[in-house]
Amino acid sequence: MNKKNLIKQLELTFSDNEVNTFEENVIKIYAKKEQVKTILRYLKDNGYNHLALISCVDWIKEKEFELIYILTSYNDNNETYKETGYIYLKTKISRDNPEIGTVINVFENAEPYEREIHELFGVKFSGHPRLIPLFLERDYEVPPFRKNFDTRKYVKDVFESIPVIPEEEE
Amino acid sequence: MDREQVIKALKDSGKWGHKYSLWAVYFCTGCGIIEIPPVITSRWDAERFGVIPVASPRQANLFLITGYVSVKTLRAIIRTYEQMGEPKYTVGFGSCPINGGMYWDSYNTIKKLDKYIPIDGWIAGCMPRPEAVFIAVTHLWTLIDKGMANAYKKYRKQYKYYRKNQEMALGKLEWPPLYPINEDE
Numbered sequence: 010m011n012k013k014n015l016i017k018q019l020e021l022t023f024s025d026n027e028v029n030t031f032e033e034n035v036i037k038i039y040a041k042k043e044q045v046k047t048i049l050r051y052l053k054d055n056g057y058n059h060l061a062l063i064s065c066v067d068w069i070k071e072k073e074f075e076l077i078y079i080l081t082s083y084n085d086n087n088e089t090y091k092e093t094g095y096i097y098l099k100t101k102i103s104r105d106n107p108e109i110g111t112v113i114n115v116f117e118n119a120e121p122y123e124r125e126i127h128e129l130f131g132v133k134f135s136g137h138p139r140l141i142p143l144f145l146e147r148d149y150e151v152p153p154f155r156k157n158f159d160t161r162k163y164v165k166d167v168f169e170s171i172p173v174i175p176e177e178e179e
Numbered sequence: 180m181d182r183e184q185v186i187k188a189l190k191d192s193g194k195w196g197h198k199y200s201l202w203a204v205y206f207c208t209g210c211g212i213i214e215i216p217p218v219i220t221s222r223w224d225a226e227r228f229g230v231i232p233v234a235s236p237r238q239a240n241l242f243l244i245t246g247y248v249s250v251k252t253l254r255a256i257i258r259t260y261e262q263m264g265e266p267k268y269t270v271g272f273g274s275c276p277i278n279g280g281m282y283w284d285s286y287n288t289i290k291k292l293d294k295y296i297p298i299d300g301w302i303a304g305c306m307p308r309p310e311a312v313f314i315a316v317t318h319l320w321t322l323i324d325k326g327m328a329n330a331y332k333k334y335r336k337q338y339k340y341y342r343k344n345q346e347m348a349l350g351k352l353e354w355p356p357l358y359p360i361n362e363d364e
Contacts, residue, residue, distance in 0.1 A: 144251070144287075145250075145287065146250045146251050146254075146287075146349065146350075147250060147287070147350075149286070153286045153287070158286070160284045160285065160286050161284050163286050164283070164284050164285070164286070164290070168289070168290050168291075168348075169290070170347075171294050171344050171347050171348060172294070172340075172344070173291075173293075173294060174293070174294060174297075174333075174337055174340050174341060174344070175337065175340060177333060177336050177337065
């Protein structure tokens with residue numbers, strides 16, 4: 010399947026999602042939250058067998074989180090995949106109740122990415138087997154990568170409130 | 180060695196031994212460790228100064244903290260430091276352990292490391308050149324000669340303050356206190 014066919018297929022199969030192909034080497038799909046897993050499964054069956062990254066953007070004014078699934082293929086000596094390059098699957102979820110289904114049963118390597126996004130942005134992935142902290146040691150009231158997390162205030166409250174060691178008494 | 184120095188070395192043989200066998204614990208924190216392989220290998224050859232890296236903190240008495248310290252690393256640093264035998268000397272390497280450096284407003288990086296463990300000296304810079312390690316080491320020799328490199332003694336005396344600060348940063352510590360803490364004082 011070449012690039013044109015793939016786009017046609019995508020538009021036909023998932024007609025209520027927008028497919029954008031203005032850029033070279035990238036196909037962008039703006040998917041609905043519920044259909045992410047189906048589209049990922051479909052793309053995987055069509056040879057895009059590597060989930061490179063899951064990323065998250067905090068659009069604080071729109072009150073939305075944008076999740077980006079970046080797919081590529083291991084068969085990159087094949088002309089089709091060379092022409093298509095990457096597939097960016099974007100989806101938006103609400104900021105007040107950030108919840109989305111996990112994609113671990115499609116791509117197993119999504120597990121650490123989802124854990125990372127869970128602890129840094131507070132997005133809940135329903136169905137994830139162990140949604141425990143990945144990097145962080147401390148508890149944060151607001152997850153630290155959200156735009157309304159005030160780092161300077163946090164540093165002032167936490168690290169600067171720790172006293173200096175007094176000099177020894179003679 | 181001069182004849183005069185022979186007498187001096189015999190008079191204070193302990194210090195002489197400490198000075199010329201500073202074994203550094205092989206502990207990497209942050210990006211500063213990238214300067215350590217050239218320091219210990221043939222180009223700058225730290226063994227001229229008696230500095231060699233050792234794998235275990237039990238054998239080491241020099242602790243180079245190379246680069247930024249995240250909260251998770253601080254736990255490992257404290258455990259490593261407490262395992263080292265006395266006398267032990269610590270040197271903060273790079274600007275991040277001094278005051279946070281470029282991570283001054285980071286949510287997960289320890290600023291001012293000397294609130295948690297005692298530090299004998301600092302090497303400023305981002306990054307310091309390998310020569311700076313040798314300047315620090317020779318400076319440490321002077322301090323040892325004069326009996327001024329006694330941060331580990333301060334740790335023993337002021338341990339309750341250090342422990343309190345460590346618990347403020349890390350929450351409850353899962354290991355017992357290294358020195359007895361007298362609560363009544």
